[in-house]
Amino acid sequence: MANRQLVRPRQGKMIAGVCVGLADFYGFNVTLVRLLFVLFGLFGPGEIAYIIIWVLAPKQT
Numbered sequence: 001m002a003n004r005q006l007v008r009p010r011q012g013k014m015i016a017g018v019c020v021g022l023a024d025f026y027g028f029n030v031t032l033v034r035l036l037f038v039l040f041g042l043f044g045p046g047e048i049a050y051i052i053i054w055v056l057a058p059k060q061t
Contacts (some may be wrong), residue, residue: 006053007060016054 002003006025008017025050040046 006057008054008057009060015049017059018050018053018057021060023054033059 004025006021008021009024010017012020012030014034016061019033020030022028023033037050040049
C-alpha cells in the first residue's frame, strides 16, 4: 500500500491549494470541497480549519 500524504499542489489552486489537496487525497470533486468549505465558513469555524490545514499541509514538490 502506498504511503499517501496530504499535500497542497502547485497547480489548480485558487488561494492556498487546501481544497484541491483535500479533494485529491480523499477522491472528492474539488468543487464540492470548495462549496463545503464556504458553507462551513459561514455556519462554523471553516476559516480556522482552512488556516490550520494551510499551515500543516506541505507544498507539493
